[in-house]
């Protein structure tokens with residue numbers, strides 16, 4: 001059985017100082033986990049690069065897709081190993097290129113030489129020239145284009161061997177999952193919150209979710225949609241726990257006892273309070289939302305201040321300064337957009353005021369809330385939670 005080689009590069013992990021071995025170890029664990037679906041796959045670090053070997057019976061595209069989903073991976077290239085002999089390098093490079101030609105019908109290429117091992121007698125530009133010559137001779141359909149080649153072939157002569165690899169497939173970068181604490185995201189079925197969860201996880205934060213519904217005003221299908229979204233995220237992060245809570249008893253109390261134009265904001269304050277209790281119970285260090293400055297009435301600067309003031313825990317809003325179009329692009333990139341735009345109701349839209357306050361005053365909101373038994377409502381909501389584990 002032959003194995004294909006892939007070179008995996010880490011982004012920021014490489015910049016870490018004293019903690020680098022820790023980050024490298026976790027990244028290796030994460031890549032190995034992502035490769036569990038391929039029998040006999042291996043991954044290990046050699047001098048700052050990760051070498052992945054997977055039996056050639058598995059599709060190259062699948063293996064690359066598995067690697068680039070791992071946070072902390074900057075790029076991946078299919079590669080091949082050669083002995084440190086220029087003629088052998090040339091021969092193996094030509095074989096490697098022939099496969100690329102067969103698969104993708106490329107016509108032009110260029111070779112880059114690199115020589116990490118300075119004891120290798122031939123210098124980088126000369127490595128490129130000689131290998132380029134041998135590839136041209138063996139692959140008659142190819143010509144050299146140094147400006148816009150269809151394929152860039154890099155020859156990297158290192159301590160233990162020479163490696164030949166082609167163009168990099170970009171990963172998401174970031175830091176390995178689990179290296180930066182644990183957070184609780186308030187997850188709706190919309191476009192924003194899945195992107196917010198992704199962005200925090202990409203920086204190494206483990207994620208769990210809380211979702212509020214207003215059954216029977218919101219349908220079980222609306223909740224299924226949220227589960228589908230979380231499943232997409234689980235494809236990057238592994239199994240995700242989702243706490244599900246019916247907010248309807250609280251919403252009914254608010255509608256009955258408080259001013260109509262404050263409904264959304266009052267509901268949001270309860271969402272934060274309940275989330276904080278769940279986070280404390282589960283060892284989550286911070287709350288995360290998909291809020292975006294000025295996007296809707298409940299996300300004006302004043303509204304965010306009033307929402308935040310009910311919790312002590314830090315609230316992360318990774319999308320705060322992004323434009324909606326950019327958030328939508330990100331959602332498409334990570335694969336949540338098409339699910340998010342399915343038209344199902346959300347608990348926020350159930351008792352939507354006609355003219356929501358956009359510049360709420362904290363004192364006035366607190367006064368409105370004094371008609372409610374806040375602690376009892378929060379406690380009952382937390383006690384009613386249902387927990388679902390969502391697998392990739």
Ligand code: ATP
Pocket residue numbers: 185186187188189190191192193194210211212213271288289290291295296298346347348
């Ligand atoms: P999204 O696209 O994430 O739904 P949005 O622009 O629709 O966001 P809102 O509905 O005001 O904005 O919600 C703002 C944030 O509040 C969401 O990003 C999410 O973090 C949280 N949120 C909203 N609805 C829910 C819900 N049903 N369950 C849990 N969190 C929610």
Ligand code: MG
Pocket residue numbers: 188189190191346348
């Ligand atoms: Mg929403």
